[in-house]
Amino acid sequence: xxxTDDEMLEVFVQESREHLENLEPDLLTLEETPTxxxxxxxxxxxxxxxxxxxxxxxxxxxxxLAHAMENLxxxxxxxxxxxxxxxxxxxxxxxxNLIIMVHxxxx
Numbered sequence: 001x002x003x004t005d006d007e008m009l010e011v012f013v014q015e016s017r018e019h020l021e022n023l024e025p026d027l028l029t030l031e032e033t034p035t036x037x038x039x040x041x042x043x044x045x046x047x048x049x050x051x052x053x054x055x056x057x058x059x060x061x062x063x064x065l066a067h068a069m070e071n072l073x074x075x076x077x078x079x080x081x082x083x084x085x086x087x088x089x090x091x092x093x094x095x096x097n098l099i100i101m102v103h104x105x106x107x
Contacts, residue, residue, distance in 0.1 A: 008057075009057060009105065012053050012054070012057060012105075013102055013103070013105065015053075016050055016053070016054075016098075016102040017099070017102060017103070019046045019049065019050060020046075020050070020095060020098055020099050020102065021099075022042075022046065023043060023046055023047075023095045024092065024095060026039045026042055026043050026046075027043065027088055027091050027092055027095065030043075030083055030088060031085065031088050034076075034082050034083040034084075035079075035082065037077075040073065040076055040077050041077065043073050044070065044073040044074065044077050047066045047069045047070045047073060048066075048070050050062065050063075050066040050098065050102075051063050051066035051067045051070055054066060054102075054105075057105070059101075059105050061101060062098065062101045062102060062105065065094060065097060065098055065101070066098065068094070069091060069094050069095075069098075072087070072091070
């Protein structure tokens with residue numbers, strides 16, 4: 001990677017950390033109000049962005065995990081399913097794994 005690529009990757013890491021930190025309160029909001037459209041859309045946009053940007057950098061593990069979360073949130077957003085506590089538990093675990101993966105991407 002050139003210095004420019006390293007700098008871009010660092011921006012990705014910083015922005016992704018910020019997005020992921022905001023996921024937990026949003027996920028916990030859905031525990032109380034699982035159909036809150038604003039929160040659902042915020043979560044969806046966050047993981048959609050993470051999926052796309054990590055894919056740009058070739059960080060397939062991050063992209064694939066974010067894609068799985070995006071797919072679930074798409075079903076929720078389209079009102080095909082309603083989140084329950086088990087799903088929220090899994091989403092919180094996915095968020096924790098994404099944080100670990102973003103913290104130290106291969107470079």
